[in-house]
Amino acid sequence: MRRQTRVMTEWCTRAAFGQLRMSGNAPNHAHQDLDAIFKHKRLLRTQVRKTLKAIDPSLRSHQDNAVQDIVLAAPWFKSTRRFCAYVSCAALREVDTYKLLSQVLQHHDGAKKVYVPRVEDKNSHMRMLHISRIDDLIANSMDILEPAPVDADGDPREDVMQANDPIDLIILPGLAFDRSGRRLGRGGGYYDTFLKNYHDLAKTRNWKQPLLVALSYSEQILDEGVIPVTSSDFPVDALVSPEGVIPISTAALNRMGLKDTGLHS
Numbered sequence: 330m331r332r333q334t335r336v337m338t339e340w341c342t343r344a345a346f347g348q349l350r351m352s353g354n355a356p357n358h359a360h361q362d363l364d365a366i367f368k369h370k371r372l373l374r375t376q377v378r379k380t381l382k383a384i385d386p387s388l389r390s391h392q393d394n395a396v397q398d399i400v401l402a403a404p405w406f407k408s409t410r411r412f413c414a415y416v417s418c419a420a421l422r423e424v425d426t427y428k429l430l431s432q433v434l435q436h437h438d439g440a441k442k443v444y445v446p447r448v449e450d451k452n453s454h455m456r457m458l459h460i461s462r463i464d465d466l467i468a469n470s471m472d473i474l475e476p477a478p479v480d481a482d483g484d485p486r487e488d489v490m491q492a493n494d495p496i497d498l499i500i501l502p503g504l505a506f507d508r509s510g511r512r513l514g515r516g517g518g519y520y521d522t523f524l525k526n527y528h529d530l531a532k533t534r535n536w537k538q539p540l541l542v543a544l545s546y547s548e549q550i551l552d553e554g555v556i557p558v559t560s561s562d563f564p565v566d567a568l569v570s571p572e573g574v575i576p577i578s579t580a581a582l583n584r585m586g587l588k589d590t591g592l593h594s
């Protein structure tokens with residue numbers, strides 16, 4: 330398996346979060362350990378949300394452009410045929426994807442196929458549905474733009490889980506990341522559930538796994554060991570921040586053309 334070992338490793342907290350420390354994984358402690366991890370994740374989310382709110386709007390906008398320009402210019406993105414991406418939400422203060430999506434969608438030759446999330450229910454269930462234009466999106470109850478289940482002609486949109494061809498890439502949102510590929514989501518479990526399902530589907534069909542690339546403001550990249558994870562958390566293959574691409578997995582080094590360039594050292 331090309332992914333990092335998905336076992337829970339010892340994690341430690343920063344001073345702000347006290348001295349909580351995992352000391353192994355004995356079965357009779359597993360429940361309390363998980364509770365402690367989820368509690369710690371909640372604390373970290375609160376802290377990161379505060380940090381994000383404090384970023385100056387012009388700096389944020391500069392970072393939004395820088396990250397999207399890096400992706401749009403990258404050979405690994407140019408060669409992508411089918412991918413999933415989130416539709417950014419300003420209120421959530423996540424890296425903007427509007428420029429990225431509109432540039433891809435304005436090429437009506439369908440050079441790239443795009444799938445975006447649609448939340449189906451509160452049980453961590455989201456689908457990735459095909460869109461052909463930005464106008465396909467409407468605001469949901471959380472004020473996130475998403476596609477209706479049917480298109481303008483009333484035909485059901487293609488669900489990536491039912492598509493005949495594999496996707497090459499998933500562009501992920503998140504609240505915080507580290508250089509070992511850990512990702513702190515918003516706590517709904519939507520992405521981890523989807524990633525697990527797509528991973529299993531690709532495996533069954535003998536498809537290459539898609540590259541998992543998260544977009545991050547500089548302030549969202551935390552020191553290693555700070556983000557607590559459980560065995561359900563999917564590590565990302567690479568990060569794109571305004572400073573550039575941070576390849577993490579072997580797959581990222583191979584597919585992003587960054588092998589032996591020294592950029593990742």
Ligand SMILES: Nc1nc2c(c(=O)[nH]1)N(C=O)[C@@H](CNc1ccc(C(=O)N[C@@H](CCC(=O)O)C(=O)O)cc1)CN2
Pocket residue numbers: 378415416417418421423446447448455471473502503514515516517518519520
């Ligand atoms: N743009 C975007 N679309 C996405 C996600 C995402 O993170 N970003 N999701 C990724 O899962 C799914 C939706 N999940 C979401 C989970 C929480 C919140 C949210 O508003 N969280 C608030 C806190 C709510 C609370 O009080 O607990 C926040 O983070 O500030 C939004 C979407 C699918 N679509």
Ligand SMILES: Nc1ncnc2c1ncn2[C@@H]1O[C@H](COP(=O)(O)OP(=O)(O)OP(=O)(O)O)[C@@H](O)[C@H]1O
Pocket residue numbers: 363364367370453512513514515516517518519520521522562
């Ligand atoms: N104490 C707990 N014990 C067990 N499960 C919990 C606990 N607290 C939260 N969960 C559930 O675990 C799931 C995953 O939460 P987690 O914090 O890993 O999400 P996330 O990785 O931030 O979200 P996403 O995958 O959408 O990015 C959620 O469905 C959440 O409701």
